[in-house]
């Protein structure tokens with residue numbers, strides 16, 4: 289946990305591991321999804337080797353699973369910004385030097401962005417800060433610089449789903 293904001297989990301302490309854990313939890317609760325993921329891996333990778341990074345572009349269902357997990361369970365639930373000047377955000381006046389928190393968890397479940405926010409494997413969108421209902425890596429100039437490394441969870445999860 290962050291020592292500045294209680295309850296805030298930042299990248300230094302486990303975003304990647306927590307994403308893997310949440311995705312596994314969802315897969316356990318959705319055996320039909322797990323079955324389809326294993327079938328895709330068997331078809332694309334085969335049974336003789338583990339999933340590699342180069343396989344990920346061809347594992348579209350696995351990608352959808354990870355996106356949905358990042359949507360429902362963003363590890364960084366609050367993103368902070370400090371205003372460098374007076375500004376108006378969403379009709380509210382934000383004075384200079386104000387810390388504002390963006391609630392990523394809430395945005396991911398808000399009806400303005402999501403028709404069925406609680407459904408696992410719903411709408412699939414960009415996770416790199418272009419869609420404001422899905423900001424697991426933040427957005428803008430302070431977006432997570434470890435996004436590509438964080439998305440290596442695909443390889444970890446793919447390897448874990450392999451059946452012999």
Ligand code: HEM
Pocket residue numbers: 299303304307363364367368423424425426427428429430431432433434435437438439441
């Ligand atoms: C699934 C894995 C990860 C998730 C979900 C994640 C999420 C985030 C989020 C939400 C932010 C705040 C972005 C913003 O304020 O707009 C952030 C910042 C950051 N992340 Fe990650 N992260 C992950 C993995 C990583 C990894 C693997 C590294 C480094 C190897 C990393 C390094 C950083 C750093 C240094 C920042 C601060 C950037 C700044 O303030 O300019 N993250 N991350």
